Amino acid sequence: EYAAAGGGHHEQIMQTGKSIELDEEYTDADGRKQFIHAMKLPVFDLGGKVIGTQGILFDITEIKRAAEVLYHEQNLMATLMKSLPDPVYFKDAASRFLRVNPALARRFGLSDPAQAVGKTDMDFFTEEHASKTLADEQEIIRTGQPLMNIEEKETWSDGSETWALTTKLPLRDDAGQIIGTCGISSNITERKRAEEALRMNEERLLKVITQTRCILNSGQVEGPENWRERALHSETPFHWDFPVQNVEAAQKIVPLELAAGERYQKAWTRSRNRADHTQMNWSSGNAFLNDLPFYRNEFRCIDKHGVGHWMQQFVTVRKLAENRWEVFGITTDISDLKRVEAELRRSETELQATLESTADGILSVDNKGKVIKANRRFAELWRIPQSLMDAGDDHALLDFVLKQLSDPDAFLKKVQLLYSTDAVEMDTLAFKDGRIFERYTSPMMMEGAVIGRVWSFRDITERKRQEEELKQKNSELERFTYTVSHDLKSPLVTVKTFLGYLEQDLARPDMERVKQDVGYMHTATEKMGQLLDELLNLARVGRKKNPAVRVTFRELAQEAVRLVAGRISTGAVKVQVADAVVTLEGDRPRLMEIWQNLVENACKFMGNQPQPQVEIGVEQRGPETVFFVRDNGAGIDPRYQAKVFGLFEQINPQGEGTGMGLALVKRIVELYEGRIWVESAGPGQGANFLFTLPAAVIIEPEQSS
Numbered sequence: 001e002y003a004a005a006g007g008g009h010h011e012q013i014m015q016t017g018k019s020i021e022l023d024e025e026y027t028d029a030d031g032r033k034q035f036i037h038a039m040k041l042p043v044f045d046l047g048g049k050v051i052g053t054q055g056i057l058f059d060i061t062e063i064k065r066a067a068e069v070l071y072h073e074q075n076l077m078a079t080l081m082k083s084l085p086d087p088v089y090f091k092d093a094a095s096r097f098l099r100v101n102p103a104l105a106r107r108f109g110l111s112d113p114a115q116a117v118g119k120t121d122m123d124f125f126t127e128e129h130a131s132k133t134l135a136d137e138q139e140i141i142r143t144g145q146p147l148m149n150i151e152e153k154e155t156w157s158d159g160s161e162t163w164a165l166t167t168k169l170p171l172r173d174d175a176g177q178i179i180g181t182c183g184i185s186s187n188i189t190e191r192k193r194a195e196e197a198l199r200m201n202e203e204r205l206l207k208v209i210t211q212t213r214c215i216l217n218s219g220q221v222e223g224p225e226n227w228r229e230r231a232l233h234s235e236t237p238f239h240w241d242f243p244v245q246n247v248e249a250a251q252k253i254v255p256l257e258l259a260a261g262e263r264y265q266k267a268w269t270r271s272r273n274r275a276d277h278t279q280m281n282w283s284s285g286n287a288f289l290n291d292l293p294f295y296r297n298e299f300r301c302i303d304k305h306g307v308g309h310w311m312q313q314f315v316t317v318r319k320l321a322e323n324r325w326e327v328f329g330i331t332t333d334i335s336d337l338k339r340v341e342a343e344l345r346r347s348e349t350e351l352q353a354t355l356e357s358t359a360d361g362i363l364s365v366d367n368k369g370k371v372i373k374a375n376r377r378f379a380e381l382w383r384i385p386q387s388l389m390d391a392g393d394d395h396a397l398l399d400f401v402l403k404q405l406s407d408p409d410a411f412l413k414k415v416q417l418l419y420s421t422d423a424v425e426m427d428t429l430a431f432k433d434g435r436i437f438e439r440y441t442s443p444m445m446m447e448g449a450v451i452g453r454v455w456s457f458r459d460i461t462e463r464k465r466q467e468e469e470l471k472q473k474n475s476e477l478e479r480f481t482y483t484v485s486h487d488l489k490s491p492l493v494t495v496k497t498f499l500g501y502l503e504q505d506l507a508r509p510d511m512e513r514v515k516q517d518v519g520y521m522h523t524a525t526e527k528m529g530q531l532l533d534e535l536l537n538l539a540r541v542g543r544k545k546n547p548a549v550r551v552t553f554r555e556l557a558q559e560a561v562r563l564v565a566g567r568i569s570t571g572a573v574k575v576q577v578a579d580a581v582v583t584l585e586g587d588r589p590r591l592m593e594i595w596q597n598l599v600e601n602a603c604k605f606m607g608n609q610p611q612p613q614v615e616i617g618v619e620q621r622g623p624e625t626v627f628f629v630r631d632n633g634a635g636i637d638p639r640y641q642a643k644v645f646g647l648f649e650q651i652n653p654q655g656e657g658t659g660m661g662l663a664l665v666k667r668i669v670e671l672y673e674g675r676i677w678v679e680s681a682g683p684g685q686g687a688n689f690l691f692t693l694p695a696a697v698i699i700e701p702e703q704s705s
């Protein structure tokens with residue numbers, strides 16, 4: 001097909017006498033797609049008749065491929081900018097917004113991110129916050145030092161306040177000069193400048209493609225007798241007769257000042273960067289030495305205006321004799337391509353830096369399941385070994401991920417469904433080890449087609465735990481409110497009732513009944529006072545703290561025994577404290593209340609036990625240090641064991657106390673990140689209260705002899 005097209009061009013030129021210039025595509029012998037820029041010209045005889053055609057072909061495959069790579073990078077950056085759910089922005093040196101992403105536009109209440117361009121923080125925040133951010137950004141511009149992961153409070157113009165985890169960086173131009181700032185709040189990427197750079201690169205690349213011209217050389221090279229020994233030296237041993245054939249075109253590409261009678265080739269050689277000579281001489285010498293059909297050079301030169309150029313030269317070689325060769329060279333200005341390559345490297349660097357700056361795990365996968373990009377946070381969240389990430393085995397990576405999930409089949413089904421649509425979705429993933437991830441995904445689009453997806457993963461395990469804890473606290477508060485209102489109302493009803501009786505008895509008068517009425521009211525008010533005191537004590541747990549001190553388990557246990565010595569003596573209870581070496585650190589009075597309440601309860605509920613005993617000790621259960629207060633008293637029915645730690649819960653409502661002692665103990669234990677539970681075989685079988693205090697224990701127990 002390509003040959004047929006070439007024949008058609010030949011016939012057209014022969015008939016019209018006009019040249020043809022165009023880009024052409026063909027497939028080489030290895031099946032690879034190649035691109036060339038062709039200049040096809042007529043050949044005239046002395047009489048002006050067209051007697052043939054001649055052509056010059058420029059290989060522009062690399063330029064085409066660079067354009068494709070740039071286009072791909074642009075789409076990848078645009079998709080990432082759209083996908084990240086947290087705000088990202090770029091500002092100029094005056095802290096004016098150059099660009100914001102949709103997430104930040106939504107926070108600003110804007111329908112289009114472009115509406116924020118040119119505005120400052122003063123247009124959205126209070127003067128207090130806007131002034132602080134301005135000062136921070138000007139300091140970054142002045143020093144070049146970034147602000148990494150700072151927590152800042154945002155005060156909005158409507159009076160609301162928010163907090164953001166923010167990273168702010170200096171924004172530099174190609175020369176490394178600071179021209180502004182960029183920032184990411186929480187977990188979004190910075191892309192405004194990268195996207196703008198890609199757009200400019202696309203324009204530059206188009207200009208390179210449409211305006212490519214070349215400098216043509218042809219001639220001969222001759223070497224001395226010992227040329228083989230010196231072929232690869234930094235100074236060439238060869239004599240070059242290699243003049244430029246199209247000087248007029250060359251002067252348009254690299255304009256040079258020529259001395260009288262000076263050839264363009266000589267001036268051009270003089271304009272080249274001497275640092276490139278060694279490599280150029282090696283390339284040509286290596287081709288002559290090894291009978292290579294061609295070689296390639298890249299070098300720099302400066303034109304008469306002081307403008308630098310990057311040049312690429314392809315030279316074909318035909319051996320004429322042992323030390324003589326015919327050479328033909330085509331040299332093109334690749335300065336724009338070099339700039340494109342630099343921008344591409346910069347774009348890749350910025351993209352990678354953006355990916356690594358977010359707290360979320362980011363993964364880009366094409367529509368064939370091949371991983372395109374992933375940041376380190378992705379591997380950290382999914383606990384993927386670096387060796388597996390480096391291996392590039394996408395199937396092994398997927399298997400590793402699936403093994404961690406509670407429902408891998410549902411995960412795969414959802415992924416397969418999403419790859420058939422352009423939907424943007426957010427859901428959660430449950431792990432076998434209890435972790436929970438929030439998953440956000442958006443399609444990567446190219447020319448209207450889905451070419452892959454960007455996945456964002458955020459660990460929300462702690463947030464879910466806090467939500468569940470808050471739910472439990474709210475439920476506990478509801479029960480607390482109901483119980484308190486009920487238990488406090490009972491003494492008031494008693495007082496109100498006997499006030500009525502008191503009025504009647506005073507009217508008779510019946511002093512004996514009056515004393516009885518007053519006694520009942522005293523008892524009721526004392527009961528209410530006791531309830532209020534214990535409620536106040538319970539409310540203070542975790543709020544009112546004494547200075548943390550170190551104290552041993554035996555000191556706390558023995559002090560608790562002394563405080564309830566009266567009840568121990570009255571009940572003839574034998575108390576035994578284990579000789580264990582455990583040191584704790586915390587609020588001593590609060591810690592002591594745990595043992596005091598448990599020992600007092602044990603003595604209080606001995607039932608009819610003729611030989612009451614209480615054992616206070618500590619034991620090691622696996623990694624946990626477990627304290628216990630064990631008695632041989634009345635015991636607890638298994639049906640009620642889960643309720644004994646609730647507020648105002650009493651197994652015997654007619655018994656003494658308010659039912660708040662064990663609730664207080666539970667609150668103190670939880671304050672030290674511990675847990676408490678009871679073990680009892682049932683009524684008459686005694687009870688064993690066990691608890692842990694991981695946030696207080698600082699020395700593991702050692703049983704002494």
